[in-house]
Amino acid sequence: MSVSDPQANHADQSGERRVAIVYDGGCPFCSAYVRLVRLRDAVGPVELMDARRGGPLVDEIAAAGYDLDDGMVLKLNGVLYHGDECLNRLAFLSTGSGVFNRLMAFLFSRPAAARIAYPFLRAGRNLALRLMGRRKLDIAKPKQPV
Template sequence: MALTLVYDGGCPFCRHFALRSELVGGVPELEIRDGRADHGLRSQLNARGLDLARGAVLLEGEQAWHGAEAIAEVCGRLNPSDPLLALLRQLFSAPPRARRLYPLLLWARRTALLWKGLPEDPDQATAAAARSK
């Protein structure tokens, strides 16, 4: 069954991880989707209680992992040909360790988004754009 990793395309760290996972992660049928750009997908995820502002989402059929659990699950499935992904697999494939380290990833994401002038919550950008029309 296909896996879909939904990430925040506004975050350079998130985008880099997603792209490398898709290209050299060794996970067959991994599809990546930019949740910041895909408003319809983000609405579907929000309806399921999966807020992209609080973390990446991994989907497999009806199963969904969010935040640290999503990263632990995808890292546990990696069979990378890339040294950076191999290191990330070691760090994040164990769910307890992923839960402890995930706040650092969220901090890096917040910092990168602030630096780029983007809101942490992609829905804030959508609401602001709608109000300005």
């Protein structure tokens, strides 16, 4: 799904934006990011879900073909954004307050910048997991027909 999808900017039928972020709770960078980004101030309630704990949303993401080892996922009003698209969308949703949020908005509010930077961020995550002796998520994905 494209980050320019106008549907994702609208609230659901109840008038609320529904926001969930699924991230790797075993990754110190991922955990720090979701703690620091100020979404609640901008969009209201945000569900933060550690993919290592599993659950229906983790299953939904895997069934949609997204690999959580390749990037975190934002679910905004029913639309899934993965990896660089997630980071780009979060840059637009967070508040402009605080140095961290202003820096993230500056760096990742342009889709091309998020697309270029994301592989390096993912490599940093993978290295940190390896150095800490932690495994990747390895969440079962639906089998592709042969």
